[in-house]
Amino acid sequence: MTKQKLLLLDGNSLAYRAFFALPLLTNESGIHTNATYGFTTMLQKIIGEENPTQMLVAFDAGKTTFRHESYGEYKGGRQKTPPELSEQFPYIRKLIDAYNIKRYELEQYEADDIIGTLAKEAAGKGIEVIIVSGDKDLTQLATDDVTVYITKKGITDIEKYTPGHIEEKYGLTPLQIIDMKGLMGDQSDNIPGVPGVGEKTAIKLLKEHGTVEKLYEAIDSLKASKMKEKLVDNEELAHLSKKLATIHTEAPITIGIDDLAYAGPNEEALIDVWKELGFKSLIEKSDFEVEEAEQAQIEFTQVETITSDMLSETMALHLELEDEHYHTCKALGLALSDGEKTYFMSIGEEFENTALKAWLEDPTKKKYIADSKATQARLQRFGITLKGVDFDLLLAAYILKPSISGDDVATLAKEFGYQDVQSNEAVYGKGAKWTLPTADALAEHVSRKAVAVWKLQPVLEMKLQENQQFELYKELELPLAHILGKMESEGITVNIDTLKQMGDELKSKLDVMEQTIYDHAGEKFNINSPKQLGVILFDKLGLPVIKKTKTGYSTAADVLEKLQSEHEIVKHILQYRTLAKLNSTYIEGLTKEIHQDDAKVHTRFQQALTSTGRLSSTDPNLQNIPIRLEEGRKIRQAFVPSKEGWMLFAADYSQIELRVLAHMCQDEALVDAFKQGMDIHTRTAMDVFGVEAEAVTSNMRRTAKAVNFGIVYGISDYGLSQNLDITRKEAATFIDNYLKSFPGVKGYMDSIVEDAKKAGYVTTILNRRRYLPDITSSNFNLRSFAERTAMNTPIQGSAADIIKKAMIDMNARLEKEGLQAKLLLQVHDELIFEAPPEEIEILERIVPEVMEHAIELIVPLKVDYSHGPTWYDAK
Incomplete structure (x- = not known):
């Protein structure tokens, strides 16, 4: 048993x-x-x-x-x-x-x-x-x-x-821990104890007398001392404290x-929670197997080629990809369906089906697709320019339910009640267990996806119309997918020699820093070994121990930052770590992402991921290059135009989220500051600190900037205190002063929360929704988070809408002007183009013109722009 x-x-x-x-x-x-x-x-x-x-x-x-x-x-x-x-x-x-x-x-x-x-x-x-x-x-x-x-x-x-451990550590029994708390108190629980009695004294008294009660029975026999006086004067507190600690x-x-029987987790429910929370690493590491629902039978035909008579005016198209990553992406097969007939065709390295190619490139033939951007990017590799996309399942589902986690057709379909398609995981397995199924199983799986797209198209489009979101879907997200697909296919050139040179320079710096650290330590050791570093810092150099782990001393970044004033070596170790990470993650990591065929990186823009509508970038993530550090910003020197003599042109929205906030809250002071072209952080510092512009210090401006952007993101006094390394009380004062200075902001926050409670969601300028089911929850914590989300989502989401609209307008303007210039990247609020030198003057005129008028606000949008031979020079 x-x-x-x-x-x-x-x-x-x-x-x-x-x-x-x-x-x-x-x-x-x-x-x-x-x-x-x-x-x-x-x-x-x-x-x-x-x-x-x-x-x-x-x-x-x-x-x-x-x-x-x-x-x-x-x-x-x-x-x-x-x-x-x-x-x-x-x-x-x-x-x-x-x-x-x-x-x-x-x-x-x-x-x-x-x-x-x-x-x-x-x-x-x-x-x-x-x-x-x-x-x-x-x-x-x-x-x-x-x-x-x-x-x-x-x-x-x-x-x-x-x-035994308690005896060894304190010389007490477990029950005497209660007596110890009775004498010394417990600050965390506000148990008073006897004033002046600490842990050592309490342990000494208990070793002699055993318990609080026995101590006081023998109190008269104790020698006269200040300690005895404290014990006598606070006998009632000692007994009370012991009672509280029991x-x-x-x-x-x-x-x-x-x-309380425990037999293991509900694997399906646990995976759902992990998905909701974004714990992808836990999902990948798990070996849970979730049962799939039974699917109804479908009819499909496997063919070697698609002929003209098989093609309808409108069809669901599904191109099955082994992996969406540009470098390794392999097409497994293609299925077409018009709801009555469905065809599956295997695809090799070449795409020689001329009838199908003509249909794919015909803008008058409507295509319903699960993920038009990924499909377009892959077909571009076959020399096919996909046109006529009229429905995108991923984007429609994302707009209707922005909290959906995953882009698998089965996941999206089940959100809208359609069960007749299996997940990729059920068909292929996952991770190291991934394997290609039989030809028949693959054909059925891909065909089912095409049928699912066909069946879901009228359902989702009707819901979009009901929500008054069809325009957002049709006029913004769908055309943007086409632009992003082109951008992914185009990629951006990276000079591998520049990267290697940077890597060599960083390694030289690291070598020098390494020797400096050894000199301070008085010996050589493995700087990357926390155990060896701990011995040097705490045993040999005698620095104060801040945190311990089960393997020894903690040498985490937060620990080292607190020790910088204790010894010169700490500053060098922190710098060493920063540069080492920069080299491994961004120099070596980026080098691996350069495609050998064209010397470019082809980042993947995730359009249907964030709840706010923001784009994210992966494989590689170009949004995370650490530009606050000069060595990090220099990595942008490796990004260059694809043609000799061309330039990169960068245009960046200035403080777009704060401008959106001003538009939405219509606070007079905030609106006036933007209309007058004032530096908004200086203006905020003037109001929060009660000083004139010339008296605003860099520290004041830094604080004001943190408060400004903190307000946009619904920051709390705790969050602001962490950002500025100040007390929560000081942070709360800054936030209160801000809201008093800009009463319209407080009014906006209150009204948006009330509106959200009535509607159950908030919207952006272009009617993107974020649902807040917990906005009326009786649970304070759930309700508080929903309220914070209600305040900041319209601001962040509207900023996302604006830059997406700008990308569409810029694409149209470049075509209208007949320019060779191409849009290559979107990074946060920045657009990066490449262009021949003779077109730079035109871009300087049309880019700000288009971006600043993508959507009209009551305050002006402002775009900063520059150009140069590299991305670094263009900033």
Whole structure:
């Protein structure tokens, strides 16, 4: 019989640990995920290592407990939970449910009391118990049957408290931990203790007397001293503090050990939660198998070639690609369907079907496609220019449901009730298990996708019309897909020699820095080894230890930044790491992405990914080149025109999101500042700090800039305090001053939230929607996040609409002017073109003209532009 093992987790404590252990992270929907991700990795690790037979996650039920009856200030003085953490608790609970783990909370009791009660019950039945928390109070529960795992600085670095470990560490028994807290108090829980008694004194007294009670029984025998006076004067506090620190092991819970059986997660539900949160790495690492629904039969014909008589005026077209990456993309086959007849044709390296080619390039023949951009980019490789695209499943689904995760036809189809197509994973497998199915299975799978597109076209277009989003789809996203497809096919030239030279220069710098670090250390060691670096910094050089891990000293970036003033070596190590990452990720990484055939990189623009409508760039990601660092910005020197003597021309919207904010809120001061052409950050600094323009310092402007952009992104006082390295109180003051200075912004925020509560969504200038199902939730955390999203999505989304419209207008203008110039990249709010030198003057005239009037706002849009022989020079 399998030995029973109960795993009890302190939900609130572990969530807090995870939140503060990881930097603030958000998924594509803007949901903060650092606590949820940390909690997930902890669950994965602990379940894998312990294989529990029973599990429970306990949560605190509210702000007040029975302990407040004894001491009203219990847990008083705690800072308010950061909203970035509060909004994650509903997702943590959702995650726990997907794992099929029981969770429980009890009014007037804390998670500790639930855990203590269940631990006592389980141990009494001979069940092994493991408690996991970040709170050392729980160590009082340790027995021969109960081990308490306390997370250290992170969430997976654990110290195991047994009675033996507690004896070794403190010289006390587990129950004496309560007495220790009674004497020394606990600042985190606002347990007062005896003023002036610290941990060492408390331990000394307990070793001599055993308990608080016995100490006071013998108080008269103690020698006269200031310590004795404090003990005598605060006897009542000592007894009260011990009572507050005692975990209740007989709480009136309504669950028992038999309710906590754990047999593993609901794999399908867990994958759905991970998709919603954007935990792609966890999905890829998992080996879950989710059952597919049965599909209805379809009829299709496999053919060797497509003839003219098979082609209708309107057909669904699906080109099956092995991988969308430009370098390795391979076409597996092509299917056509008009709802009655469906054909599948294998595709080799050549595309010799002249009838099909003519149909694909005929703008009068309508094509319904799952992903027109990817299809166009691949057909371009066959020398075919796709025309006549009239429906794009991916884009239509994205506009209707921007939170959809994934671009597989099956995923999109199921969102709209269509089940008769399997997922790629079910057909091909995933990761290392990917394999090509039989010819018949491939033909059926691709044919089913074409039929699905055909069936879904009227359904989705009708929904778009009902939502008044058909124009957004037809006039913006669909034509943009064609432009992006051309941009992906065109690519941008990268001078590999320049990259190599930069790499050599960086390596030389790294060699010099390496020797400098060795000189400061007094010996050679592996700088990239955290263990060896820790020994040098903390053992040999004696720097103060800030954080430890299970493998030794932490040498993470946040630790080193705090140590910069302690020793010269730290600054050099941080610089070394920055340059080393720059070399490996961006110099060597970019070199691998250069296509040998044309010396270009062909980044993939993801059009249907973000909830705000922003484009993202992958393979390679050109949006993440670290341009704040000069060495990083120099990487742009490697990006050059494709033709000798040509120039790169870059045009960048100036503060577009703040201009959109001014347009939407119509705050007089904000609108006036933009109309007068003032530097908006200086203007904000003047108002927030109450000074004239000439008195605004660079520090003031920096703070104002952080507040300006923070407001756009719905930042909290906690988030701003992290950005500016100031206290939450100071950050809150800055935000309050901003909102007083620009009352229209506050009015806009209030009204947009109220409108969202009525409609259930917010919209951008071009009617892009973001649905907010939690905007009226009774759960404060869910509602707060939805409100923050309601405030910032119209701003970010409208900025995305504007630059997309500018791209379409620019493409049309280039064609109208008959220019050779080509649009190559969109990076954030910037467009990059290449052009012959004689066309630069024309671009200087038409690019700002088009971009500044893509959509008319009540404040002027402003575009900065420049040109040069490289992208670096064009900035």
